[in-house]
Amino acid sequence: VSRSKGLRGTESQREPRIPSQFSQEQRIAMKEALKGAIQIPTVSFSPKELNTTALAEFGEYIRKVFPTVFHTSFIRHEVVGNYSHLFTIKGSDPSMQPYMLLAHIDVVPAPDKGWDVPPFSGLERDGFIYGRGTLDNKNSLMAILQALELLLIRNYIPRRSFFIALGHDEEISGINGAQKISALLQARGVQLAFVVDEGSFILDGFIPYLKKPFAMVSVSEKGAINLMLQVNTTTGHSSAPPKETSIGILAAAVSRLEQTPMPNMFGSGPLMTAVEQLANEFPFPTNIVLNNLWLFRPLVSRLMERNYITNSLVRTTTALTMFNAGVKVNVIPAVAEAIINFRLHPAQTVQEVLKLAKDIVADDRVQFHVLDAFDPLPISPSDDQALGYQLLRQTIHSVFPEVNIVAPGTCIGNTDSRHYLNLTTGIYRFNPIYLQPQDFSSIHGINEKISVQAYETQVKFIFEFIQNGDTDVEPVPHLHEL
Ligand SMILES: CCCCCCCCCCCCCCCCCC(=O)N[C@@H](Cc1ccccc1)C(=O)O
Ligand SMILES: [Zn+2]
Ligand SMILES: [Zn+2]
Numbered sequence: 001v002s003r004s005k006g007l008r009g010t011e012s013q014r015e016p017r018i019p020s021q022f023s024q025e026q027r028i029a030m031k032e033a034l035k036g037a038i039q040i041p042t043v044s045f046s047p048k049e050l051n052t053t054a055l056a057e058f059g060e061y062i063r064k065v066f067p068t069v070f071h072t073s074f075i076r077h078e079v080v081g082n083y084s085h086l087f088t089i090k091g092s093d094p095s096m097q098p099y100m101l102l103a104h105i106d107v108v109p110a111p112d113k114g115w116d117v118p119p120f121s122g123l124e125r126d127g128f129i130y131g132r133g134t135l136d137n138k139n140s141l142m143a144i145l146q147a148l149e150l151l152l153i154r155n156y157i158p159r160r161s162f163f164i165a166l167g168h169d170e171e172i173s174g175i176n177g178a179q180k181i182s183a184l185l186q187a188r189g190v191q192l193a194f195v196v197d198e199g200s201f202i203l204d205g206f207i208p209y210l211k212k213p214f215a216m217v218s219v220s221e222k223g224a225i226n227l228m229l230q231v232n233t234t235t236g237h238s239s240a241p242p243k244e245t246s247i248g249i250l251a252a253a254v255s256r257l258e259q260t261p262m263p264n265m266f267g268s269g270p271l272m273t274a275v276e277q278l279a280n281e282f283p284f285p286t287n288i289v290l291n292n293l294w295l296f297r298p299l300v301s302r303l304m305e306r307n308y309i310t311n312s313l314v315r316t317t318t319a320l321t322m323f324n325a326g327v328k329v330n331v332i333p334a335v336a337e338a339i340i341n342f343r344l345h346p347a348q349t350v351q352e353v354l355k356l357a358k359d360i361v362a363d364d365r366v367q368f369h370v371l372d373a374f375d376p377l378p379i380s381p382s383d384d385q386a387l388g389y390q391l392l393r394q395t396i397h398s399v400f401p402e403v404n405i406v407a408p409g410t411c412i413g414n415t416d417s418r419h420y421l422n423l424t425t426g427i428y429r430f431n432p433i434y435l436q437p438q439d440f441s442s443i444h445g446i447n448e449k450i451s452v453q454a455y456e457t458q459v460k461f462i463f464e465f466i467q468n469g470d471t472d473v474e475p476v477p478h479l480h481e482l
Contacts, residue, residue, distance in 0.1 A: 017467055018154050020460040030146050030459055031129065031452050033065045035122035037138045038131035044106040044171040055083035055168050058105050066145045068152040080184060083168035084177035089148070091161035091470070098161035098190070099388065099469060100423075101462070102178070102197040102416055103141035104170035107133040114446040127451050134450040136443045137198045139458060140431060141166055147462035159470040163192070167416045173372075178416035185423055192424040194380075194388025196465075197417035199429025200409055202400065205436045206309060207278075209286050214278060214405035215396045217389060218429035219270050221411035221418060222316075223344030223376035225353060228337055228369040229253060229361070235334040246336035247325045253361045254320050254338050260360045262316035262353065265345045266301035270379060271313050274407035275300070281405060309437070312412045316353050317343045339371070346376040346410055377418055380426045382408040388426040395465045399432065399457065432461035 022030070040061060042054045059079065063070050069087070070077060076088040083105070091098070110119035110132035117123040119132040133139075144164055163185070167177030185192075199221060204213035231246040231253075266272075272293070279290035289296045304310040311317070318340060325336035342353055350373045358368065382389045393406045417427045433454050442448040 015157070015159075015470075018151060018156055018463075020463045022150065022456070022459075026150065027456060030142075031124070031455060033146060034134070034138065034142045034450075034455055035124065035129055035131075036061060036065065037142050038122035038129065038133050039120055041120045042106050042133075042168070043109050044169055045109055047169075047172045050083075050106065050169065050172070052083065055105060059083065059085065062145060066149045068149050069145055072152055074157070078184075081168065081176040081180040084181060085164075085166040086181050086184070087164040089158055089162050089164070091158040093159040094161075096160040096470075097193040098163060099193045100163040100165055100195045100420070101144050102165050102167070102195060102420075103144055104137050104167040104174075104177070104198070104416055105141060106168055106171050107136065107138070108171050108444050110446075110448075116447055119446075119448070124452065127453065128449040129452060129455065130447065130449045132448055134448050135431075135433070135435075135439065136448070137170070137431075139433070139450050139455060140198055143455065143458040143462050146459045147466060150459070151463060151466060156467075158466065162466070162469065163190075165416075170416045174416045174419055178419040182419045182422060190423060192420070192426075194386075194391075194426030194428060195417050195420045195424055196388065196392065197415045197427070197429050198431050199411035199413065199415045199417070201431050201433050201435035202396075202403060204434050206440075208307070209282050210278065211283075212281055212405075213403060213434060214281070214407060215400070215403050215430070216274065216407055216409035217382070217392050218411035219380040219382050219389070219408040219427075220346050221377045221414055221429065222346065223348075223350060223374050224414055225340075225342040225344065225350055225373040226371040227340045227342065227354070227357065227373075228371055229340065230367045230369060231336045231365055232334060232367070233332070233365075236332045238330040238332055241332055246333050249363065249365055250323075250325070250336040250338055253363055253366045254323070254340065256360050256362075257318050257340060257357060258320055261305075262318060262342075262345070262348070262356060264301050264305060264314050265316075265347045266304055266314040267297055269346045270382070270408040270410050273382070274409055277405055277407045309412075309440070312343065313410060314345070316345045316348050318357075319343075343412060344376050346379065349375050374418070376410075377421070377427065378425070380428060386426060388428050391465065391468050392428055392430055395461060395468050396432065399461045399464055432458050 040054050040058050041051055042058050043051045069075060074090040078086045080086050112118055117130045122131045165181045167174050169177045200216045200218040202213050202215045229250060231250045233246040275290055279287055282290060304314045321341045322339035326333040344353055396403060396406050411429045415429055417429060
């Protein structure tokens, strides 16, 4: 097992550590606080349709549940963009560069259909709290504030300053929440040592033959393009149709895109580092194959394509998400439109993917309109000197001693953290929670839930992480434990 102990603390200068043990009463209060948060339907339906009543109520709720956070002299609280929240926790040592913890308040819609319990009930069943937001992302939000509240009531004073930013519109791009908070901090001249956001987990059962879970800390995230394809033809009576209609031309174009995957880019980026680190965790002969990628790269790259999640890691994905045409059963429609959502592999750019898409469509009658697009995020450092990565690693090993591997990865979705590029080069996406493939399907799906024990562990993780952030750090050599 390779375990880099990238950080070393200077014990003499530290305050005594506060143990992450919570009373029975505190444990009940923390789970009830999460249930209350789930019950507030802070749904982002679309960029123009947010539940602003619920967002305002949520602001009142956190004031009520975390009174010490709101009444501590060294914590400044500000509301940004009407519903987002920024907390500045001033540490005692101004020479230490601050960091930032992120989470978001809003959730995606959740129609009741298919759920075992109503999605905004926050009901507890068989040790699980159910509801929209229990994994994405009220768990993080509540755990951050809960851990801070518990530290404060035990008279904790941080040495290193940090920020907590809670965006209210992550699910619809973050431009009124995270983006405004980022601009505000930039105007104040703030530079951050690192940022920690949602976007990855301790993954369990995602890779065939890999029996043990491993922690994936995402050091990059895929880019995205929302592309509208439009075909305009002449309209007319359906009794004498032309050979090709706008619908037919567009359908053929989107079908070509779906049937022609973007190139497999396996062989570059954080995924290679992860595969190298995981190789010895596989049984024979997979371990041999993964340890000899110089020879078996084509084989591994093909195997990665077989599963839709690992496939999303090796290439730019193409998802046909909207299709619209026609107004009446007997009218040839003049216009047909489709939306394609591409998620860009870190080794490709928006321009490259658009060029590939044009070549695949290869039909001048199909117009391309880019609705929005951004390149993949830069890769944050994960070496022994990378403070944010090493603090996460250290805390993962102490809170989850059974997890041997902490590996860098790429987040396949997008997060609010992309708005903080101007403040730091260290952006890490990690939720200290075990995730299995069925849990992954519940995010934005049905029966999203978190076990009470997993939530308590998340609070404990942040409680430990904040204290670890106070350590004086100096790089230490990479150690190999055999
Ligand atoms: C070595 C092999 C590892 C196997 C990897 C398995 C990966 C499974 C991890 C799943 C984690 C996915 C978490 C994604 C969080 C993304 C948050 C989100 O849903 N964002 C939305 C909204 C959005 C935000 C900002 C801009 C655009 C959209 C999204 O659509 O991405
Ligand atoms: Zn989220
Ligand atoms: Zn989400």
